[in-house]
Amino acid sequence: MDDADLLRSLGVDPSTLDPAPAAPWRIAGAERLDGRHPCVRCGKPATLVGIVDLPGYGRRWLDRCMPCLLATTPRGKPQAPLADTLAVLREAAREAGVELTIVADES
Template identity: 45%
Template sequence: MTDADLLLHLGVDPAALDPSPERRRSADACQRIGLPCAVCGRPGYATRIVRLPDGCRWLDTCRDHMIASARFQAVSRPWTDILADLREAAAEAGVAVTVLVHDEAG
């Protein structure tokens, strides 16, 4: 699953999204909270960077569409990718993080 797949799932036109830097900076992300949701126009609750063939863009979402995005991604994202994202976020924030994963199959 790619970010383009996510936008297609949400019905968002990538060209309508604001350009973003390659890497998310906390200050930039904080300033975007409250901007209109890219899907429905309600006040934004979260923002993230989506990587597309023509460059990176901001995806601002309300609470409901943030949850819908997370559910869509969780279905097709391997644990290794999710853990890599957590490690990257912790390093960017300058904090030590321990992640415990429970495998119900094992």
């Protein structure tokens, strides 16, 4: 997913985002997390900041909160089927002599 796809998935018009500086931007980004910038998706104070770079708009700040980041981040397909992963975890727990409780959500 490129920056244009990300903004489309968020329903954000890039022209509404604040212009962002050129690198290095991490200090300016950290200063942005002062509670004054709302999440572009839900409007709550942003807890994460990133930069998107779009033709015609340049670098723009993308302010989000963690729940919205997680809700809009595509999840890749697992590298191994869940059953295989669980078998490895159970074997490791058996070898370590510890009791293991696994809670998984396959969605």
